[in-house]
Amino acid sequence: MLEITDLVCGYGPVAALRGVSLHVGKGELVALVGANGAGKSTTLRAISGLVPTRAGAIRLDGEDVTGAGPQRMLRLGVAHCPEGRRVFPHMSVADNLAMGAYLRSADASLKADYERIYTDFPRLAERRHQMAGTLSGGEQQMLAIGRALMSRPRLVLFDEPSLGLAPNIVEQMFAIIGAIRDAGTTVLLVEQNAFAALELCDHAYLIEAGRIVKAGKGPELIDDPHVRAAYLGG
Ligand code: ATP
Numbered sequence: 001m002l003e004i005t006d007l008v009c010g011y012g013p014v015a016a017l018r019g020v021s022l023h024v025g026k027g028e029l030v031a032l033v034g035a036n037g038a039g040k041s042t043t044l045r046a047i048s049g050l051v052p053t054r055a056g057a058i059r060l061d062g063e064d065v066t067g068a069g070p071q072r073m074l075r076l077g078v079a080h081c082p083e084g085r086r087v088f089p090h091m092s093v094a095d096n097l098a099m100g101a102y103l104r105s106a107d108a109s110l111k112a113d114y115e116r117i118y119t120d121f122p123r124l125a126e127r128r129h130q131m132a133g134t135l136s137g138g139e140q141q142m143l144a145i146g147r148a149l150m151s152r153p154r155l156v157l158f159d160e161p162s163l164g165l166a167p168n169i170v171e172q173m174f175a176i177i178g179a180i181r182d183a184g185t186t187v188l189l190v191e192q193n194a195f196a197a198l199e200l201c202d203h204a205y206l207i208e209a210g211r212i213v214k215a216g217k218g219p220e221l222i223d224d225p226h227v228r229a230a231y232l233g234g
Helices: 040-047 070-075 093-100 108-120 122-126 137-149 167-182 194-200 218-223 225-231
Strands: 002-011 014-024 029-033 053-060 078-081 155-159 186-191 203-208 211-216
Touching: 002 040, 014 029, 014 040, 014 053, 014 211, 029 040, 029 167, 029 194, 040 053, 040 078, 040 155, 040 186, 070 078, 078 137, 093 108, 093 137, 108 122, 108 137, 122 137, 137 155, 137 167, 167 186, 167 194, 186 194, 194 218, 194 225, 203 218, 211 218, 218 225
Parallel strands: 029 186, 029 203, 078 155, 155 186
Antiparallel strands: 002 014, 002 053, 203 211
16 A cells, blocks of 8 residues: 655755655554654654655555645545644644544534544543643543544554553553554554564564664564564563
């Protein structure tokens, strides 16, 4: 579904990606793991059109979407669940969800999707009229996921969904992401929690200093001595 070839991106003089190639098949959950500053977020931002590409190509179902821009990528079915949640703090839970659906027309399917989100995330249903800024970190992450799902995406990009959450909530978050894949949505997951991501994924990539240095099935990377030493605490 998603094919990235030799992608180069940067911020001014900073080269963040130095030739990233990766593949995400339809219905797969693919993990991208690596240290702080390795280029994980930039890879996701480049896919959603939030940072310009300097070289290389991004293809979605065979179509070249390099440089397509964020609105077009959303229309093509790519939703971005950003690092740090980025919910709209002074808007209600319901209005945050509505922001995720702003490209859709108000029809019966839209109403059904709200109800599905509220069924899947009962905490959001209980708090639907509450300002998003008053939610706990875990609830805000659920809202960010719900907001991404409201666009009916084919591919969801998750940036560090477990960051800053209590361990029991982290477990719940990974279960939710697994369930999204099991329901047929393709997922590209960026995580510093490498072990959990490698356990959950269909296959994974390791990024270091803007380059993919290893690829394989989750268990292969878990058993890899370099990955174990550098990312899994030995
Ligand atoms: P983290 O988990 O810390 O977000 P990451 O793997 O997602 O790390 P990126 O955020 O993609 O890494 O950063 C890749 C490189 O680009 C780093 O050297 C970082 O300092 C730099 N960078 C990221 N955002 C910007 C920006 N807005 N302006 C300048 N440099 C940036």
